[in-house]
Amino acid sequence: MPDDRIDGYAAAILEFAKAEGELARIGDELFRIARAFESSDELREALTDPRLPVERKKAVVDDLLGDKMSRLAISLVNFVVGLGKATDLPLIADRLAERAAAERNKVIAEVRSAAELDEKTIARLAKSLGKATGKDVEVKTVVDPSVIGGVVARVGDVVIDGTVRHRLEEIRDTLIRR
Amino acid sequence: MLTLLTRIAYGAGEVVEEEPSGLDLVLPEINELIAGVIAFAIVFVVIWVWGRPAINRMLTARQDAITGQLTAAEATKHEAESLLMDYKQQLAKAREEANKIVEDARQSAEALRTDVVGKAEAEANQIVRKAREEAAGERERAAAAIRDEVAALSLELARRVVTESVDASAQKKLVDRYISELEELKA
Numbered sequence: 001m002p003d004d005r006i007d008g009y010a011a012a013i014l015e016f017a018k019a020e021g022e023l024a025r026i027g028d029e030l031f032r033i034a035r036a037f038e039s040s041d042e043l044r045e046a047l048t049d050p051r052l053p054v055e056r057k058k059a060v061v062d063d064l065l066g067d068k069m070s071r072l073a074i075s076l077v078n079f080v081v082g083l084g085k086a087t088d089l090p091l092i093a094d095r096l097a098e099r100a101a102a103e104r105n106k107v108i109a110e111v112r113s114a115a116e117l118d119e120k121t122i123a124r125l126a127k128s129l130g131k132a133t134g135k136d137v138e139v140k141t142v143v144d145p146s147v148i149g150g151v152v153a154r155v156g157d158v159v160i161d162g163t164v165r166h167r168l169e170e171i172r173d174t175l176i177r178r
Numbered sequence: 179m180l181t182l183l184t185r186i187a188y189g190a191g192e193v194v195e196e197e198p199s200g201l202d203l204v205l206p207e208i209n210e211l212i213a214g215v216i217a218f219a220i221v222f223v224v225i226w227v228w229g230r231p232a233i234n235r236m237l238t239a240r241q242d243a244i245t246g247q248l249t250a251a252e253a254t255k256h257e258a259e260s261l262l263m264d265y266k267q268q269l270a271k272a273r274e275e276a277n278k279i280v281e282d283a284r285q286s287a288e289a290l291r292t293d294v295v296g297k298a299e300a301e302a303n304q305i306v307r308k309a310r311e312e313a314a315g316e317r318e319r320a321a322a323a324i325r326d327e328v329a330a331l332s333l334e335l336a337r338r339v340v341t342e343s344v345d346a347s348a349q350k351k352l353v354d355r356y357i358s359e360l361e362e363l364k365a
Contacts, residue, residue, distance in 0.1 A: 115349050125353075128360040148337065149344040150352040160363070162356035164344065168337055175329035 006088055010095035013076055017100075022072055027100040028140070029073035033065060034093030035142045037086075047086035057081050101138045109137040109155045112144040112163075117151075129153055132160065 017026035037043055046052065046060045058078045065074055080089055094108075101108045109129045111117070117125070126139045133155045149164035206214070344352070 113349070113353065114344065115346070117353065121350075121353055121357075124357050125360075128357045132360045132363045148341050149349055151356045160360065162352070162359060164340055164352070165337075168333055168340070171336075172329060172333050175333070176326045 006091045006095055009080065009085065009088070009092045010099055013092070013096050014099050014103075016076070017072070017096075018103075020072060022070070023100050023103070025070060026073055026076065027097050029069045030076065030093040031097045031140050033069065033073065033077055034090040036065075037089050039144070047081055047089070054082050054084075057086070097140060104138070105136060106138040107133075107135045107155060109133075109139050109153050110142060111139050111151055111153045112142045112147055113151045114143070114145050114147050114149055114163075116143055117141055125151070125153070129155060129160075133158060 013026070013030070014023070017023045020026070037047070043060070043064060047057050058081060061074060061077050061081060065077070069077075077089065080086065080092060085092070097108050109126070111122075111125055111129075122139050122141060126137055129139065130137045135155065137155060147163040147165045148168070150162045150166075152159065152161045152163045152166065154160075205211070
């Protein structure tokens with residue numbers, strides 16, 4: 001899907017969420033759904049399989065997310081899935097998060113860690129990432145066990161990697177590429 | 179002769195009717211002697227006047243002929259000698275040329291041999307060097323492959339061990355360090 005169409009979808013959902021007065025929550029939930037979509041092969045295959053009817057896809061979304069997310073977020077995901085744009089869900093969610101943050105003059109910092117971070121840690125991360133990048137950041141956390149340990153933050157195009165996975169990759173590069 | 183003439187003179191003075199004896203036995207009569215002397219003189223003069231030049235001419239001609247023959251022989255000899263010289267020279271030249279040709283052939287054969295041997299040696303060296311390089315490259319590749327394999331296995335092991343050992347407190351430490359490093363990044 002072209003970039004401007006993703007932008008269009010994100011803008012539409014943003015306006016809708018604003019109208020409902022749920023921008024922060026919707027943005028957050030869609031962001032988490034997008035990460036789940038990325039990390040779960042099962043969910044991704046179910047939603048992008050062209051042979052599966054749309055009703056089945058919506059049922060899958062309800063089954064998997066119904067009890068975790070608000071009705072509004074589920075409806076918006078189903079809206080995107082219904083239009084057959086499930087593949088672009090992560091991009092749309094990211095763009096929405098960026099736009100929602102931009103509404104508050106903030107930029108999104110996507111923080112991946114192996115385990116859930118507590119509120120205090122997230123606040124400290126937001127503060128130090130803001131200082132490091134010179135921007136007012138809004139931290140979005142993603143739990144990603146593949147990082148093993150530590151944290152990797154992505155602010156726009158800048159990636160600050162402090163994960164154990166990254167260290168191991170560095171060691172591998174040193175060992176193998178001689 | 180003097181005695182004879184004296185006798186003749188005496189004889190003339192003596193009696194003619196004397197019985198011949200002694201020397202008179204071999205000597206002719208005086209008239210006969212005079213006639214003989216005159217005849218002799220006539221024959222002598224004739225021969226002297228006409229015969230001598232003819233003999234002289236003949237001798238001269240003969241001499242000339244012999245001289246001419248000698249000269250011709252000399253010339254022929256010279257010619258023969260020069261011819262011989264020529265032949266000798268030509269022979270020497272031919273021999274020299276033959277030697278030169280043989281020498282040239284030998285040299286070119288030698289050069290060819292050296293060339294061929296040199297080329298063969300160079301080729302052999304090239305083949306050996308290439309083989310060595312290939313062997314070295316192969317060894318290097320094998321070593322690199324083993325090294326990579328060992329590295330990959332070690333890292334996989336390390337990853338598992340680290341994954342096992344990273345507990346909540348370790349996670350907290352890692353995150354804390356990340357935050358302090360972020361702050362250093364700013365400073």
